[in-house]
Amino acid sequence: MKTQIRKIELANRYLNDKYHLNARQKFVEEIGKTPLRTDIINFLLGQFTSPTVYLEIGVRNPNDNFNKISSQEKYSVDPGYENAENSVDFKVTSDEFFEMLKNGTALNDSIKFDVIFIDGSHFAEQVEKDIQNSLNYLKEDGFIVMHDCNPPTEFHASENYDYNLSPASTLWNGTTWKAFVKNRKRDDIYSCCIDTDWGIGIISKKMNFGSSNKIENNFFEYHTFEKYRQESLNLISFDTFKSFFIC
C-alpha cells in the first residue's frame, strides 16, 4: 500500500512539474500552427513555369502528404518501416535509392528534381547524407524541403524514438535539427526554416534567404540551440518566406 501511494505521489509530481508543463504548452502551440508541409511544398512547386519533378524521401501513409502534392512527375522512396502496405515507387532506403540513381538502375542518371522532400530517417547522421545526396540531384533553381527541423522541446528532439513517457508523448522530431543547423553553416547554399509544422527547413542553391549560421554550437547542445534558435535556424514566418518570391 505504502509503495502504491509513493508511486502515485511520484506520478503527480511529474504531471505538475513546471518544466514538463512548459514543454506541454510548447507542444500544444506547435500543433496549432499552419500552414502544413503539404501547402509549402505545393507553394514551391507552383513557382515553376515548366513541368515539375518531385521526390519524397520517407512517405509512410501517402494520403498524409505525397498524394496531395501537385507535380507533373513525382516519385516516392520508403523502405516501409512504419507501413506494411508501403505503396511507394522505390521500397528501399534513401541511401540505396541514391545509389540506384547513380548506377542507372532507377529512373535515369541525368534526372534532377525541382523539389526534394526529406522526411525519412530522423537521425542527424542519415539526414546529413540525405541532404548531400539531394543536393547532387537538385536542379540549380530547385528546393530541398525538410520536416521536423524545429523541435519545440528537448523531449521532441530525443534520440530515443520508442520512449513515449515524456511531454512529447508519441510525437517525435528526432535529431534532424542538428543536420539542418550544421548545413546552415555552409556558404555555398542558402537556407531558412519556416516556423510551422515542426519546422520546415528549406535549402536552395540559388535563392538567398539570408546569412548562414554563425552560432557556435560545435557539440550540438540542445540548450544552446534553444537559446539561439532564431539565428541557428534562420526561423521565419511563411509570410516572410513568400516575400522572397515577389519580383
Ligand SMILES: C[S@@+](CC[C@H](N)C(=O)[O-])C[C@H]1O[C@@H](n2cnc3c(N)ncnc32)[C@H](O)[C@@H]1O
Ligand atoms: C515521418 S514518416 C514520413 C511522413 C511523410 N513524409 C509525411 O509527410 O506524412 C518517416 C518515414 O521514413 C521512412 N524511413 C526511415 N528511414 C528511412 C531511410 N533511411 N530512407 C528512406 N525512408 C526512411 C520510414 O519508413 C517512415 O515511413
